Amino acid sequence: MGIFIILAAGLGLWVFYRVMIKEPIFPWMEKKNNGPTPYKAKSGKKKGLEYEEEEEPEPFQELFSDIREISNHMIRFNNNKFVMVFEVDPCNYFLLSQDEQEQIDISFETWLSQISYNVQFYLQSRYVDLSEPIENMKKSMEEDEGLNEHAYEYGKSLVNNLLDWQRSTPRYETKMFLTTSMIINEKDIRAEDAEELEEKLVDKAFAELYRRFGTAKNALRKADMDVQLLTSDGIAQTLYYAFNRRKAVTNKFKDLGLKEMLALYCTADQSQNRIEAVKERIDNEQKDKEKVVQEESQAS
Structure with missing residues (x-):
């Protein structure tokens, strides 16, 4: 009788041990895999394991198929x-006094x-980029002829510390944006031709949206918050940071314009006939x- 008790206790311990290490109770049973399906390489096999093929991502243009232009x-x-x-x-709300916070509220x-139209809040996290302030510090140190040796060494060590601080751990800053939108019906605008219609569409949209910008700027200025209108380049830069957050630190948006990567056509030396042909096609x-x-x- 004691032998059966010992065997039952040993069997229970064995089952408990195999369950805890997530292995099959019997070694000859196939282990179940409930984890995520791994990526399948093009060869189809790697170290004896087969992987499922990963679907190709959708083209970037399809994400903005309904956007006409910026x-x-x-x-x-x-x-x-x-x-x-x-x-x-934004203002530093939590460092203000109770009365100051009340005025902001x-x-x-x-x-x-006051607003009766669509307004959305958009927060964007960006990597802290100190490259521009560091370049300004280096330029000031090089151009200042009256800078003594100790001050120069201090500035040099400060620049190195800032570079080490930025490289050591990724740090973020939060950019805050407001967006407002409106849809204009072409039937509500009187125009003699397509060119006039296009001009009136843009003018009407800009006038209304800019009025909303002025309302937000005047109201939030009393709350110690400055509001600035993003230009076309500013909107493109915001979208660039949204989809290239890590890459934007090294491949800066302003460098794209300096290297003429935003040009509609090749800006190398070309004949005048070729340039005119490209412009005409565009x-x-x-x-x-x-x-x-x-x-x-019109169909809708």
């Missing part, structure tokens, strides 16, 4: 929806009660897009 400090969609973006420089609530494609958009709007 111009006139606005994002324009194919359905004549216009979006304007404002950058907000009143100003912010007053602005919210204009023709733009007109074709506008024609398609106009036909879709």
